[in-house]
Amino acid sequence: MSEVPSSERKGLLSTSVVLLGFTFFTATMWAGGSLGVAFPFGELLGVILVGNLLLGAYAAALGYIACKSGLNSVLMGRFCFGEVGSKVSDFVLGFTQIGWYAWGTATIAVVLVKTTGLPESLKIPLMVLFGFAFCITAMVGFRGLDLLSRFAVPAMMLFILISLYTGMVDVGGLSGLAGQTPSESMSFAAAITVVIGTFISGGTQATNWSRFARTPKIAVIATLAAFFIGNGLMVLTGALGAMIYQQADIVDVMLAQGFVVLAVLMLFLNIWTTQDNTIYNFAVAGCNLLRTDKRRVVTVTGAAIGTVLAVGGMYNLLIPFLVLLGTFIPPIGGVIMADFWCRHKGRYPTLNSANLPAFNWTGLASYAVGSGMAYFSPILPPLVGVIAAALCYAVLSKLPFTRPELTPSEH
Numbered sequence: 001m002s003e004v005p006s007s008e009r010k011g012l013l014s015t016s017v018v019l020l021g022f023t024f025f026t027a028t029m030w031a032g033g034s035l036g037v038a039f040p041f042g043e044l045l046g047v048i049l050v051g052n053l054l055l056g057a058y059a060a061a062l063g064y065i066a067c068k069s070g071l072n073s074v075l076m077g078r079f080c081f082g083e084v085g086s087k088v089s090d091f092v093l094g095f096t097q098i099g100w101y102a103w104g105t106a107t108i109a110v111v112l113v114k115t116t117g118l119p120e121s122l123k124i125p126l127m128v129l130f131g132f133a134f135c136i137t138a139m140v141g142f143r144g145l146d147l148l149s150r151f152a153v154p155a156m157m158l159f160i161l162i163s164l165y166t167g168m169v170d171v172g173g174l175s176g177l178a179g180q181t182p183s184e185s186m187s188f189a190a191a192i193t194v195v196i197g198t199f200i201s202g203g204t205q206a207t208n209w210s211r212f213a214r215t216p217k218i219a220v221i222a223t224l225a226a227f228f229i230g231n232g233l234m235v236l237t238g239a240l241g242a243m244i245y246q247q248a249d250i251v252d253v254m255l256a257q258g259f260v261v262l263a264v265l266m267l268f269l270n271i272w273t274t275q276d277n278t279i280y281n282f283a284v285a286g287c288n289l290l291r292t293d294k295r296r297v298v299t300v301t302g303a304a305i306g307t308v309l310a311v312g313g314m315y316n317l318l319i320p321f322l323v324l325l326g327t328f329i330p331p332i333g334g335v336i337m338a339d340f341w342c343r344h345k346g347r348y349p350t351l352n353s354a355n356l357p358a359f360n361w362t363g364l365a366s367y368a369v370g371s372g373m374a375y376f377s378p379i380l381p382p383l384v385g386v387i388a389a390a391l392c393y394a395v396l397s398k399l400p401f402t403r404p405e406l407t408p409s410e411h
Contacts, residue, residue, distance in 0.1 A: 001075070001287060001288070001291075001293050002070075002075075002351055002352070003069065003070030003071060003350065003351065004070040004211050004212055005070070008212065009212060009213065009214040010142070010146070010212045010213060010214060010218075011214055011218065012213075012218045012221060012222060013150075014146050014150075014212075015209060015210065015212060015213045015218055015219065015222040016221075016222040016225050016226065017146065017149040017150050017153045018142070018145045018146055018149045018209045018277070019206060019209055019210070019222050019223060019225070019226035019227075019230070020149065020153045020225065020226045020230045021145070021148065021149035021152055021153050021273030021274070021277065022202060022206065022209075022226065022273065022274060022277040023199060023202065023226045023227060023230040023231045023234065024152075024153065024156050024230060024234060024269075024270055024273055024274065025199070025202075025234060025270070025274045026104075026107065026249055026250070026251070026270055026271065026274075027100075027103075027198070028198045028199060028231060028234040028235060028238065029234050029235070029237055029238030029241065029248050029249050029250055030238060030248045030249060031194050031195070031197075031198045031235060031238065032048075032234065032235035032236060032237065032238025032239040032241075032242070032248060033238040033239060033241060033242035033247075033248020033249075034184075034186070034194060034242075034248075035047060035048070035186070035191055035194060035195070035235065035238075035239045035242075036238065036239030036240060036241070036242035036243040036248070037182060037183045037184045037242050037243065038182050038184045038185060038186035038191065039182055039186070039191065040178070040180070040181070040182060041174075041177040041178050041180060041243075042178070043188075044239055045236075047188065047191045047192060047195060048195060048232050048235050048236055048239070049232070050192060050195075051191070051192045051194075051195025051196055051235070052195060052227065052228045052229075052231055052232035052235065053228055054192070054196055054383060055195065055196050055198075055199060055200060055203060055227050055228070055231060056223065056224045056226075056227040056228030056229075056231075057224075057228075058196075058200065058203055058227075058330075058333060058386060059200075059203030059204075059206050059223045059224075059226070059227040060219075060220045060223040060224050060227070061333075061337055062203065062204065062206070062207050062210070062223075062333050062336065062337065063206060063207060063210035063213070063219040063220055063222070063223035064210075064216050064219055064220050065207070065336065065337065065340045066207035066210045066211035066213075066219065067210055067211060067213045067215065067216045067218070067219035068216055068346070068347070069211070069340075069347075069348045070211055071207070071211060071348065071351070072205070072207040072208045072211050072284060073089070073093065073204055073205055073207045073208075073332065073333070073336060074086065074089065074090050074093060074284055074285050074288040074289075075288060075351065076207070076336045076339075076340070076348075077089040077090065077288075077332070077336070078288075078351070078354075078356055079339055079340075079343075079344065079348060079354070079356065079360070080335045080336055080338075080339035080343075080360055080363035080393070081335070081359070081360050081363045081364055081367070082356060082357045082358050082359040082360040082361075082363070082364075083356050083357070083358050084358040084359055085358070085359040085360055085361075085363065085364050086288065087289050088364070088367075089332050089367075090285045090286070090288050090289035091285075091289060092325060092328060092329060092332070093201075093204070093205055093281065093285045093329065093332070094281075094282050094285030094286050094289065094302075095325070096201055096325045096329065097205070097278045097279070097281040097282040097285065097302075098279075098282050098302055098305055098306050098309070099306075099309070099325075100274075100278050101131075101134075101275060101278045101279050101282065101302065101303070101306035102305075102306040102307070102309035102310040102314065103310075104134070104271050104274060104275045104278065105127050105130050105131045105134065105275070105306055105307055105310040106127055106310040106313075107271065108126070108130050108267060108268070108271045109122075109123050109124075109126035109127045109130060109310075110123060111251060111267055112126060112264070112267065113126070115251070115255065115260075115263065115264060115267070116264070124311050127307060127310045127311050128307055128311065130271075130275075131303055131304075131306060131307030131310060132300075132303055132304075132307065134271075134272055134275035134276055134279065134303070135275075135276065135279045135299050135300060135302070135303035136276075137272075137276040138276040138277070138279045138280040138283065138299050139295075139296045139299050139300070141280075141295075142209065142212055144276070145209070145276055145277060145280065148272065148273060148276065149273055152269040152272065152273045153273070155265070155269055156266060156269050156270060156273075159250075159254070159259075159262050159265070159266045160233065160237055160250060160266075162259070162262070163237070163250060163253055163254050163257060163259070163262075164237065164240065166257050166259075167240055167241070167244045167245070167253070167257070170244060170245075170257075171243070171244045177240070177243065177244075180243050189379040189380060190379075192380060193379070193380050193381060193382065195235055196380070196382045196383060197381075197382055198231065198234075198235065199227065199231050200329065200330050200333075200382045201325070201329040201330070202281075203223075203227055203333070204329050204330060204332055204333045205281045205284075205285075206223060206226070206227070208277075208280060208281060208284050209277075210222065210223050237250055237253075238250075241253040245257075250263075250266055250270070251263045251264075251266055251267045251270075254266060279299055279302050279303055279306070280299070282298075282299075282302040282306075283295050283296075283298045283299040283302060286298040286301075286302060327371070327374045327375055327381050327382065327385065328371045328374070328375075328385075330370075330374065330382040330383075330385045330386045330389075331366075331367050331370030331371050331374060331385040331386060331388070331389035332367060332389075333386055334366075334370050334385065334386035334387065334388070334389030334390035334393070335363050335366050335367050335370070335389045335390065335393050337386075337390055338366070338389070338390040338391075338393035338394050338397070339360075339363060339393060339397075342393065342394045342397050342398075343393075343397050362393060362396045362397055363393060365392070365396065366389045366390075366392040366393035366396060367389055369388055369389065369392045370385045370386065370387075370388040370389025370390075370392065371385060371389075373385060373388035373389075374388070
């Protein structure tokens, strides 16, 4: 609920493994699978490179601001949306994360039952078990996420490399991949949208961890490693799985390759390292929404809500809505960036000294414009939303009648 002090800042390894654990996500592979059947191998690599470079640049820009200020996106939202206005972004960000938590909780129970041959009757008990188990590391905080990720990320990287090597052997190497013909069609712009859309909502909230970085350079490198390289590897893995085995998910691919034990381990590590980050995101947004420092209580409450949604089967209905929210989340990042550089000239005052208005109408109007532009844009909606929101804020903030009250440190 305040700036991260210098005594709690982390180095490159700690920041990187937590962010990489966040971006190693099953749903991203499924998105990659839709690309793998739509493009020849050479074009596929171009799509993945461009899409993840844009995604990484967006997340890294926010990571730089988070490290400089020691604040995450929901706390920065107080400056660009106002004390009361920021509750809008708190709700959007928090609700999205709890929906994904429900999806992950249900997914691991369903896949585990299918993979191991357990009775169908165990699905609901497993959902309840995992729904509360996954939040334990998040309750500990950054240290808990760090400890899990230091073990899980290298292990997952090894499993993925083993699977990719086996797949390359099965398909006949690069020449075999080059000989694969697409069975579906997709435009380049639509493909870039898919890549960016896979994790831009997560990129907006990655500030929860990049703000712990010791220097802005560490924040930028760690964020790029996660969202350009890590997310790119997930998209590539899903794409190659679809091309070679007609299976996008790494767990299904490893089962097809005969790696049953590795597949189960991969399932646990993949879901857990994203789930604890997801519920941590919810807790941060929830604490700011309610203006409480009882993070662990909010974490458990969020896990309970997510578990109820999973058990009730509502996670199936939530996914289309969550994808839609992916259109409305990126403009938040655009407003934050414009507010930090145009309004505050690259330096926020401390939260406890800032005299913030209840509503920053410039920020709220810019967010509305960015969201509208993204929703109706035929190409690259997430990118259009970020740029439109940022430009709108930059223009409106120059008008004399839209300038909010100066904070004490700015007089």
